[in-house]
Every structure is written in structure tokens, then in C-alpha cells.
Amino acid sequence: MDENFLKRLIETFKIEAEEHYNNLANGLITLEKVKPGESCFELVETLHREAHSLKGAARAVSFTDIEDVCKSLESLFSAVKKDALALSKNVFALAFMGVDLIKEMIYLNPVEIEDDTKLLSDTFSLKVWELLNLSENETSAPPEKTFTTNGDAAVNENNIPAYLELNGNSDFTSAQSIPNKEQITTHSSKDIQLQENIRISVQKLDSLYLQAEELLSSKLAMEQFSKDLQELSASINSIKLELNKSQSALRRNKYLVERQNEFTDSFGRFSEVIISIDNRLKVLTKSSVENTRKTGIAVTELMDSVKDIIMFKFSHLLDLFPKAVHDLSSELGKDVDFVMSGTDIQIDRRILEGMKDPLIHIIRNAIDHGFEPSEERVSNGKSPKGNLSICIKHAENRKVEIKISDDGKGIDIEKLKHSAVKKGLISLEKSNELSEDDAMPLLFVSGTTTKKIITDISGYGLGMAIVKEKVDKLSGTINIKTKPLVGTEITITLPITLTMLRGLVVQCSDRQFVIPSNYINNVNRVSASNVKRVENKSTIILNDVPVTLLYLCDILGIKKHKTTEDSSFVKIVVITFFDKLIAFAVSDILEEIELLIKPLNKQLARIKNISGATILGNGKIVPVLNIPDLIKTTEKSFGKTTDLTLQTNESARDILVVDDSITSRMLLQDILETAGYNVKSASDGMNALKIIKESHFDLIVSDIEMPLMNGFQFTKLVKSMDNLKDVPVVLVTALSRDEDKIKGMDAGANAYIVKSDFEQSNLLEVISRLLQ
Amino acid sequence: MENTIVFRKGDESLILKERAEALAKPLDDNIVKGDIEILKFTLSNEIYAFETKYVKEVLVLNELVQLPFTPDFVKGIISVRGEIISVLDIKKFFNLQSGGITDLNRVIILRLNEMTFGVLADRILDVDNISSNDLHTTLLNSNSILEEYIIGVTSDRNIVLNGFKFLTENKIIVSDEL
Numbered sequence: 005m006d007e008n009f010l011k012r013l014i015e016t017f018k019i020e021a022e023e024h025y026n027n028l029a030n031g032l033i034t035l036e037k038v039k040p041g042e043s044c045f046e047l048v049e050t051l052h053r054e055a056h057s058l059k060g061a062a063r064a065v066s067f068t069d070i071e072d073v074c075k076s077l078e079s080l081f082s083a084v085k086k087d088a089l090a091l092s093k094n095v096f097a098l099a100f101m102g103v104d105l106i107k108e109m110i111y112l113n114p115v116e117i118e119d120d121t122k123l124l125s126d127t128f129s130l131k132v133w134e135l136l137n138l139s140e141n142e143t144s145a146p147p148e149k150t151f152t153t154n155g156d157a158a159v160n161e162n163n164i165p166a167y168l169e170l171n172g173n174s175d176f177t178s179a180q181s182i183p184n185k186e187q188i189t190t191h192s193s194k195d196i197q198l199q200e201n202i203r204i205s206v207q208k209l210d211s212l213y214l215q216a217e218e219l220l221s222s223k224l225a226m227e228q229f230s231k232d233l234q235e236l237s238a239s240i241n242s243i244k245l246e247l248n249k250s251q252s253a254l255r256r257n258k259y260l261v262e263r264q265n266e267f268t269d270s271f272g273r274f275s276e277v278i279i280s281i282d283n284r285l286k287v288l289t290k291s292s293v294e295n296t297r298k299t300g301i302a303v304t305e306l307m308d309s310v311k312d313i314i315m316f317k318f319s320h321l322l323d324l325f326p327k328a329v330h331d332l333s334s335e336l337g338k339d340v341d342f343v344m345s346g347t348d349i350q351i352d353r354r355i356l357e358g359m360k361d362p363l364i365h366i367i368r369n370a371i372d373h374g375f376e377p378s379e380e381r382v383s384n385g386k387s388p389k390g391n392l393s394i395c396i397k398h399a400e401n402r403k404v405e406i407k408i409s410d411d412g413k414g415i416d417i418e419k420l421k422h423s424a425v426k427k428g429l430i431s432l433e434k435s436n437e438l439s440e441d442d443a444m445p446l447l448f449v450s451g452t453t454t455k456k457i458i459t460d461i462s463g464y465g466l467g468m469a470i471v472k473e474k475v476d477k478l479s480g481t482i483n484i485k486t487k488p489l490v491g492t493e494i495t496i497t498l499p500i501t502l503t504m505l506r507g508l509v510v511q512c513s514d515r516q517f518v519i520p521s522n523y524i525n526n527v528n529r530v531s532a533s534n535v536k537r538v539e540n541k542s543t544i545i546l547n548d549v550p551v552t553l554l555y556l557c558d559i560l561g562i563k564k565h566k567t568t569e570d571s572s573f574v575k576i577v578v579i580t581f582f583d584k585l586i587a588f589a590v591s592d593i594l595e596e597i598e599l600l601i602k603p604l605n606k607q608l609a610r611i612k613n614i615s616g617a618t619i620l621g622n623g624k625i626v627p628v629l630n631i632p633d634l635i636k637t638t639e640k641s642f643g644k645t646t647d648l649t650l651q652t653n654e655s656a657r658d659i660l661v662v663d664d665s666i667t668s669r670m671l672l673q674d675i676l677e678t679a680g681y682n683v684k685s686a687s688d689g690m691n692a693l694k695i696i697k698e699s700h701f702d703l704i705v706s707d708i709e710m711p712l713m714n715g716f717q718f719t720k721l722v723k724s725m726d727n728l729k730d731v732p733v734v735l736v737t738a739l740s741r742d743e744d745k746i747k748g749m750d751a752g753a754n755a756y757i758v759k760s761d762f763e764q765s766n767l768l769e770v771i772s773r774l775l776q
Numbered sequence: 777m778e779n780t781i782v783f784r785k786g787d788e789s790l791i792l793k794e795r796a797e798a799l800a801k802p803l804d805d806n807i808v809k810g811d812i813e814i815l816k817f818t819l820s821n822e823i824y825a826f827e828t829k830y831v832k833e834v835l836v837l838n839e840l841v842q843l844p845f846t847p848d849f850v851k852g853i854i855s856v857r858g859e860i861i862s863v864l865d866i867k868k869f870f871n872l873q874s875g876g877i878t879d880l881n882r883v884i885i886l887r888l889n890e891m892t893f894g895v896l897a898d899r900i901l902d903v904d905n906i907s908s909n910d911l912h913t914t915l916l917n918s919n920s921i922l923e924e925y926i927i928g929v930t931s932d933r934n935i936v937l938n939g940f941k942f943l944t945e946n947k948i949i950v951s952d953e954l
Contacts, residue, residue, distance in 0.1 A: 218858050221858055515841075515842065560844040560845075561844050561845070562844065602859075602860050603860070604860050604862065605853075605862055605893060606890055606891050606892065607850075607864070607891065607893040607949055607950065608846070608853075608862050608949075608950050609951040610950070611843060611846055611950060612845040613844065614843055614844070614845065617853060617855075617860045619858065623855075624841075625839065625854070625860070626841070627841065627843055
């Protein structure tokens, strides 16, 4: 066989196998929920069929290990179908084992499968064989025939209408109210849902999408062009009027009577030219407007269809969840009932992809920290099983709302406040003033500061800062409601598609910038006498509240030109960022536009405070400001003065530096010693543990990638020791991926500083905070 | 008279050999012009060149939009048929004094795979073929940074820049985390 073809074939098989795996895993979970007495025949039938199909597919590409597992699964399900085998816990455990084995092997080529896995798969097959032989001796198998015919009839008659019914049912919550039955029917109907589909590579779609987007800027340019023509037409008109006026004035002027003929001729020729220009311009304008309108409609329609193509159902992502919840809750010894609704709602693939980690994180948090043990639940008057749900709904303005609710113990606000005070995020006095709702944003706080201090504030808060950051990036919002003992509800609202933001074009000296509208609270003009300077900061009073005022020119480092601007007024754009308002003073506020942010080229991989550029209708390029960055920049510049004082206070504290690279170790040591700390260093986790035992440290700074014991393991160990668990650990690392951050947090680190944004001041700031 | 020419056995192979040799000879053009095609341009009175295989196009500089928070050598961004492309000043990148009057109204767009950016030039001269034998590296000992980015200098003192190096060099990428 052609090698390339084989490669393609295996790729295709993997995609297919993944589908079968998902169906198997989800089917099993649904099956597990079926109450005794209810029929589960169709479900078992589906499972049987899935195993059978996967077996065939695996055989085609010679994935014999998967084939073998499927064969055993098939015989297991077939026995259940024939009522030769009761659905005992043992059977489920075995089936899940098989499904897990499949998952493990799908992504590997047969040669790559490890011996352990092979051994496990042999054990699995053996166990199934034993179980089946045992049961055969115990119960007599009922006649096979009647069941098969019954089964077929069930599939043909019951499921199709059920599927149609569900499809036509726009109210997903009602469909969800009878979870077991609905799930069973949707499940087995999957095979019947035979729309005509083809697979297209994501790259091809993306490029199509970009091209269509490109047309959008042409459309905007055409609109501008028509507008210009109309203006031109208007000025020609005013020339015509002027001309008529002059002509009649001329006629009335007695002194010019003698030379009137001369003038009249000249005027006549002049009018002729103007009139012909005017006529031509009118025709042009008319056809331009007409064309713009037509193109506009066509482009919008094209965009809509292209957007539609890249829309994916939530189920694409969420189909993985029941299995994940099942695994995690059984791992943590919790009993959780998990339901989803609205998974048929569609959303931009890029948003769905971006939401994967945040959703998994929230679900993990809920199971891990949200649910109390069964006995405690019962004593609180709740059902022993925890209820967890993801509910997806359409919201206003082409938005989608994802609601994740649990009926666990809720977030402990007092603990949250306490932790925030401990971390130096707010003062004790301020924390006492905060109401429960006001304290909630503290959960996200590490994202607002540049300090990247990890908020291990209450068990629930782990990584919420990262979740918030992701949601922000997708122009969404996140809201948390919690009640002690009742539970927690997290609502995430996201746009259905990513494009078509709006933005405000502002003038800053002689330059222009765009501020994305989703950050803008309001636009205002305040009297200059309203600006007060407090502690080096300018502030203004807006609705009786003092708001920090920043001059955009200053922040962006743009020289101010002497202008004729009216200096008695300040034009401001008020930004909302988290719970606070910040006012930016600009030279002028120009217009609000439909914003199509274009990425900068690769040479400019990332620039501070700029997220991209947009092209206005007149062809002008305008940089788009990155508001979160901008806020961080301004906070940094304010923080500087206070830092110096902190550093001197903090001297004579002992810090341990753990890093396998001698260069980084020396660099860190140098930075910290210059700041007045006593520093000792270790080359890896093992070494560090030895040193810790010998002397006392106030703080530990550790690398992640180290031999023998990596930073995560090291942190975990430190945090598990009674005498050390309160010593703050700062992870300094080159790993900037979110999952690493989460890993770091899960290990119990107090801060996580990525080397690429590793600036001395940042590190020192974090350290002095942690040592407070 | 006999019209047919009778060859002796050895002749046939001799002729074939001659023909083969003639065919194997490079064309005269190539001998003169060499194996590297370059685009020559001026930068404050000096002549520089890029290999044409890295040059995507040459544009007249119209609107250049400056960006805050970028290093000196990034002069700004332009839009090339809707694509945003940054424009660099290589003299600034090398920290060279810019002697003489500069005009800088042309942009040479360089591209290799995903990487693309523009380089400012005063004037575009022409496209030329040079031979790699004609490139001298011995002349270069003045500026060590410059040396890394140069393939060589031709005998008439045209500085041939290393387009590949420019396009693959990490130092040229601006990646500012906060």
C-alpha cells in the first residue's frame, strides 16, 4: 500500500475512532444512570454497535490491539443484550476499563503501544472471557431471535421521531427535565442523523474566512468612497449656487453694464462646465451608491455563510465532559450527577476552542472543592449525590450564556477576604467594608495585577484568574454567584462570533488609536478645573466618585504638539476594567467604527499595549490599543515609588534559590542580593530539600524544569511539610502555558513568574509582597 | 562523387563526445552574470543588495504609521493589500551612523515562509546577476554586527545582505511581554 495513503488512512481512522470512543464512553455513563426497571435495551444496542464498528475500523488499519479490546467489549455488550449478563458494578468497571484502554491506544501507532498497556489489554480480555463463561453457566440465555427483531424495530420506529422531536424543540431545558430518556434517545439516534457531510481541513476554512473578511474592508472602503463622492457632489452644487448668485449680482450692477456681454459669455461657459461636471458626478455617485449597497449585501451574506461554516455545536467540546466528570469524581471519591443542556447551540469554533480549558478548570474546581462529602451533604439536608450542570442558552445581542451550577458548599467569602489581605492585595480595613458581592472580584485578582500572584484564595479560586483572562480575551464576561451551603453558579457570557467588535477612534497629539468599545464605559468632556492632583496622580470626580485620570499621550510616550485645543476642557474616555474605572485624557474623540482587528506581522510578535491594527474606510491604518496591557503598564509605573521603600524594609530576609542552570541561579542570586536579601542556592529539588532542613528560609524561588525533582514536585513536597507549608514559593520558569500555571498553582505555589516577562522589578515586587 | 561520408569506427564517438561537451558548457550569459540574482538599492549613498529570492516585492512608501513601544529600528507599519506589515530601518538595526541625505521612500518586502517585513531604501537601482566567486568577505572587519548579516561584498563594493539571516533571526522579532 502507498505509504502516504496509509498515513492518511490512519489519520482518518483516528478521527473516526475518537468518535466511537466518545460514543462508547458517554453511552456507558448514560447506561450507568438508568434506574433499575427502566429499559436500557437500545442503549446497550448502541454500545454494541459502536464497539463493533470500531472493531472493523481497527482491523482495516491493523490496529490489532484495539481490535482485540473491541472484540471483548462487543461480546460483553452482546451478553448484556441477551440478558445473559446482569449490569453489575463489575460489568461497568470492566467496560470502563476497556474504553479507557481504547482511548490510550487510539493516538499511538501499534508499535508505540507500551508493554504495560498490552498486558493490561490482555488482562482485560481474559477478565471478560471469565465473566462471560461464568454467567453462561449460571443463567440460560433467552432466545436471541426475538430480541434482535425487537431491537431493529425499536431503532426504526422510536428513534427517528424522537430525534426529530428533539431537534424541533427549541427549549432545551424542558428536553433536559427527563434526562435519562432523552439522553438515551439522542444517543442512539446519532447513527440516524445522516446529513450529507464532508470533512474539510480547518486551515482551508480559516483561509476562506480570512478572505471573506478581507472583502469587508473593501466594503468599508467603498462606503467611504461613496460618501466622498456625495460630498464632492454637494460642493459642486454650492459652486453652482455661488455662480448663479454672482450672475444675478452682475446683472444688477450698473457700472459693469458695458462689459456685461463679455462677462456673460465667460459665465455661460463656466456654468456649462460646472453643469456637465455636476451631471457626470451625479451619475457616478448614484452608481457608486448603488454598487456599494449591492456589494455590501453580498459581502454581508458571504460573511454570514462563511461564519456559519465555522460554527460548531457546543456538543463538539462537551461530549467529552460526562466521561471526564465520571472519571474525576470517582477518582476523588465523590458522587456527582452531571447534566448538560443546550449543547446543540452553535458558536464560533475559535471561541469553543478557547473555552475548553476554562470549562474543564471550573468543572474540576466544582468537583474537587465545591462538593462536600456525602455525609456532610445529608446532614445539611441535601441529597447525598452532588448535582453539577452545564446549561447553555442563547442570550441577547448574539451572545451565548454558559451557566455552570453546583449545589456544593459555595465559596467562603471570609476566607477569600482573609486570603486577599494576607497576600497584600487589600488592607484589612478595606476587606471588612467589602460586601459579599464586592469581594467576589478578588477571585480574579491575580489577573488584574502584573504581579501574577497566584490566588489560592479559597479552594474554589484556583486559577480563576486564568479563566477570567481567557474569557476576557474572547470578549466575554464572567459572573459568579455563591451562597454558603447552597452552591455556586458561574455564568459566562460569550459572543457567538469573534469578529465585528466596535471601536472608538481617538486622537492623541498627531496620532490616532482605536479603543475597543467593549472596554468603554462612557465618553465625556470635563472642565480642566475639575482635575485634581492627589499623591502624584491626577483624578477627576465622576458621579461623585474620584476616578484616576491618565493622559494617553504620556502613557504612549507621544510628544505633545502645541495645539490650538481648548485647554479649559479635557476630553476623556472612561474605561471599565474589572470593577474599576479609569479615565484616559485624549486630544480628540473622532468616531466609532466597526472594528476589524488585523494581527501585526510575525516580526512584531508582541508589542506592549498594542493588540493589532485596523484599516479605516479611508485606508488609514490605526493601531488598536490593548486595554488590559495599558492598565497593567500604568499600574506598574505607579508601583515603582512604593517598591523602593519596601525593599529596604525587607532586607535581611533569607531566600533560597533553586535552579539547575548555574547562569540563572547566579542571575537570580545577584538580583536578590542587590535588593538586600540573604540568598542561598540549590541546583535541584533534592538538593534544596537538604538545605531547607538545615536552615530557615522566609521564601523560596524555584525553577520548574530541573533534573531529579522538578519544581512542581518540589513545591508539592514543601507545601506538604508542616514546618514549611507557610513558606511562600515563587516559581520562575520559561513555561508560559496556561496548563503549567495551573499545575504550578495546584502544586501550591504562591506565585508564578514567566521568564519571558521576567523583569527584576516584577520579581522583587512579588517577593516583597509575599514577605509582608 | 560520393555523397555519403564513411566514418571510421572511432569518429562517431568522437563527434558525440564533442557535442556532449558543447552542450555541457554553461551558456555565455551565465559565465558573465553569475549564479546569484540580487536587487540593488541605496541607503545613504551606499549600495546594498538582497538576493531576489527573498524579495517579494518593492513598494513606494506611502503611509507609514508609527507604533509606540517598539524599538528604534521598527519605523512603523504599512498595509499591503490589507495585510499589516512592519517596516524596518536596517541602519538603525545595525546601529550605523546614517551619513548623507536619506530619502527612504521605498520599501523592499522580504518574505520567507511565514516571516515577512519591509526594509526601507532610498532608491532601488536594478536587478543584477553576480557570481558567488565574486563575493569577498575579507573586506569586512569594520563592524562585527554587520558582518553576521552579510554574505559578502562585490568587487564594485556592493554590500550583499544575508536575507535568510534577516528573515530567520530572533533578534529581529519584537516580543514584549509585560
